[in-house]
Amino acid sequence: MVCGDSEDIQIVGIHGMGGVGKTTLAKIIYNQLSHCFEDCCFLSNVRETSQLKGIECLQNQLISDILKKKWSKISNVEEGMKIIKERLCGKKVLVLLDDVDQMNHWDALIGKPAWFGLGSRSIITSRNRDIVDVPEVCYPYELVSMNFNQSLQLFCKHAFGRDYPSDDYVAFSTEVVKTTGGLPLALEAIGKLLPRRRKEVWDVILKKLKQVPLNEVKGKLSISYNALDDRQKHIFLNIACFFTGFDLRIMLHSCKDSDLFPEEGLEVLQKMSLIKISKDNKLWMHDQLRGLGRDIVHRECNEEREKQTHPWNHEESSEMVMETKGTKKFEALCQKFDPQLLHYFATKEVERPSNLRYPEVRVFQENWPSDDLPANLQNNLLMRSKMRWLSWHHFPLEVKITSFSMMNIVILHLVDCPNLIDVQSIEGLASLRILKLIEIPLLERFPDLSNSKKLNELHLGHCHNLIEVQSIEGMGNLRTLKLIEIPQLKRLPDLSNLKNLTELQLRYCHNLTEIKGFEGSENLMILKLGELPLLERLPNLSNLKKLAQLDIRRCHNLVKIQGRLESLEDLCIQGCRSLDEVLDPASSFKKLRSLRIHDCEKLNLDRIWVSKFEASDIVYENSTLTLINNLWWRIGTRKSRSKPGSYHNVTDNGPQESKLTCELVFLGNPTKKFDLEDVLRASKQELRKGTFGMTCKADLEDGTTTVILKMLENVFLSAEDF
Incomplete structure (x- = not known):
């Protein structure tokens, strides 16, 4: 785009949030290209100008700049479009449209690429991704915030007139960069505001900036x-x-x-x-x-706290509650209960927030002495029936869920409630969609949630007395199931009825011996198993047609992972020391992006087929870009490293075998290659510096050489595996 020497008509679109530097970047491109064009036009503030003066004003300016003479004859948009198309047709032009917020602005000013001559370039900036996400745009680009070093340099240029802060202002400058989040407009504005002011004023400005953006x-x-x-x-x-x-x-x-x-x-x-x-x-x-x-x-709310609907600040919302005003308007409340506020709730009559929909309640102090608080505390914590989400953290007192009006509850998070005594009462919550029960020691049997037909997500964690979760098998709409640190759980119910399940995580269930029933789990996309020391086998995974991520760690007694997986993108196996067989060798793994294998001493990696190339895959043969069907390659192992692997080119005449060597390629610099010995010597930090791919080079019987490149986002292979 920047070279400007192509005869194609090209459009680049830059989008991003306000103040991120879209106009600045567009101007840089425009200035770099302008010497290649005799006819250029920069239309700034298209959105604002069209609102104040009409799009016809911009059409007149476009024609005037390109034809290099005053033009003010356009009186309506349709007429302007016709004139632009007729008068500018055939001209090689460079046009910048800055801050376009409607597609009709685009249509009125540059219409279709054919309106202009060969080699024309258009640059468009917009806050709206839809404006630039259209077929006419050859180069859509999202501009994001600057990184820390870039942000620090920009701020220092405006604040100190140089690229770095003086020693006395390093900490302050760092805080400014963090507060502005790398937004160029904010960095420039505060940088220009600070020079020639006392340092005490700087601190005040920074404190204000943390609460409210500068007016500009x-x-x-x-x-x-x-x-x-x-x-x-x-x-x-x-x-x-x-x-x-x-x-x-x-x-x-x-x-x-x-x-x-x-x-x-x-x-x-x-x-x-x-x-x-x-x-x-x-x-x-x-x-x-x-x-x-x-x-x-x-x-x-005109700064009147009693009218505020979203009290996000803990101190402010505490004051509003204790002033017994304003809580009627609350829609959301994220409240941390410190000793003062808890005591107030226990001794005063509190106005109930009738509009409250999203309460999150946390107790500041752990190991709260419940004897210090009167029994009427719980009555004052009653919530109204509009409540949709209750998040209740670290509440030490004896509490009953039935105390809350929860007929419309959608999300229920109960975390570290050691004296929650009636967990079974959640069985009647028909609107429940997400349930998270963490550190609930009195939970021994999971409630029957057959009435909760809408339940999508279930997360049970650190429930050390929970011994069975049998009712899970009836949750047909469940999409996410996470069971984390349930040490008494020995077996799972049949999961074959969970046809909508997309994610299953089982971790730190130290007595779990068996998982069964993947027959109906064709929608499962993520399977994560970890720290299951007694698990010896898994059901065949072939039914998991959509499985994209398989992550199995420290399942020390697991011997086999069976199944043919065509859709796998991420495969991670770590610390499975008894594992000697992984998946069906016929699996193509054509979508694999990330491969991590570590500490699997019995695993023969000859059985892992890394990739199968189809007709659409790009392959380099004798340095010429070609398309090849059905190429297979695999990683050598410790057992077979001294021997070349096998390469099979499937043709009409059958497989053609050849010698095969493997290399790891740093894709940021394709000429830089590492053989497998280099990989083993490299540190993890070195491997993580860039994106890597694996190449295989094969000398075929007919004398030709083929090199296949497979891009992998991450390749982590430890020395134990070779």
Whole structure:
């Protein structure tokens, strides 16, 4: 794109959150390309200009800049599109459209690539991913925040006039970079604000910045927020005040039956670069955007705390509760109960939050002396029937779940509640979707949740007296099952009825001897087993047609892993010292991206077939790009390392055998290669520096040489395996 010497008509699209530097990057590209073009046009602030003056104004400017004469004849958009197409057709132009927020702006200004001559270039910036995620854009690019070193350099340029801070300001500069989250606009704004001010003022500004973005930054970020509809704004504020860092499923289930349409709203927020969803399914929002959202909540209630709906601050919400005002408006509450607040709840009559939907309650002090608190404490902690999510942590007192009005409860998290005495009463929760029971010592038999038809996720952990979970087999809608540290559990019920199960994790169940019933688990995508020392065998995994991740660690008595897996992307086997057979050699592993094998002393790696190439795979043969069908290769082992492996080229005349050698390639520099001995000598840090691939070189009987490249995101092979 930057070289500008191609005759193709190309469009690059840059999207990202406000203030991240899209315009700056676009200007750099524009300036680098401009010397290659006689006809250039930079249309800045397309969104704002179209709102104030109309898109016709921008059409006039585009024609004026390209034709190099004043043009103001366009009176309506359709006329402008016609003139642009007719007058600029055949001209090789360079056009930059900055801050486009609607597709009709695109259509009105540059229309289709054929409007301009060969070799033309267009650059478009937008906060909305949908604007640049279209077939016409050859190079869509998401611009994200800068890393720490880049951020520090930018801040120091504006604050100190150089690339690094003086010794006295290293700690302060580091704190500024962390607070701004690598947002260039914020770094520049605060950097320009600080020079020629006393250091005491700097500290005040930084303290304020941690709570609320600077006005200049706030104004830029507010543009994206103001473009949302009311439902999307509500979801944005929920995330800013409460759900940042939470699993996406919690947000979705909490709002499932509301009128917020969370799936659609979250998609819009992602496209507007207002949130991200991490690889582990957590909601992420930039600190500056989160500060904007919380500032909006404060401003919407005119700084009157009693009108606030999302009290995210523990100290502030505690004061509001103890002032007995404001709690009626609460929709969400993340409350840590310190001694003062618990004593208040125990001795005073507390106003109940009638609108409360998302309470998270944590007790500050462990080993609380329950004798110090009167019995009416629990009565004051009653929740209303609107409650959708209850997260109850570290509560030491004797408590009954039936004390809560939970007919509409969707998510129930009970963590470290040693005196929870009526766990079986959750059997009637028909709306329950997510259940997490962690460190509940009085739980011996898992409740019958056959009435909880909507239950999607079950997480049981550190329940040391739990001996059976038989009722699990009837949960047909269950998608995620995690059983962590259930030491008394000896066997699982038949899992074949869990046809919707996508993730199964079993770890630290030291007495578990058997897992059975994968026949109906064709939707299972993630299987993680760890620290199951008595487990000797698994059911055949061939029915797991969608299994993408298989992670088995420290199952010391496990002998075989049987099955043919075509969809596997990530295979990790560690510390399985009795294991001597892994999967069906006929498995193609054509989707494998990550392979980790460690401390499996009996495992013969000759039985692992690493890849099968199909017609769509790119293969290098004699340095010429070709397509080859059905190529197999495998990793040599300690037992067979001195002997070459076998390579089979499947042709119409049958397999053709040849000598095979294997190498590890650093894909960042394809000319740099390591043989397997190099890999064994390399440290883990060296291996993790880049993305690696495995190549196999084969000399065929007809005299030709074929080199096959298979890209693997991670390759961790320890010396014990060779």
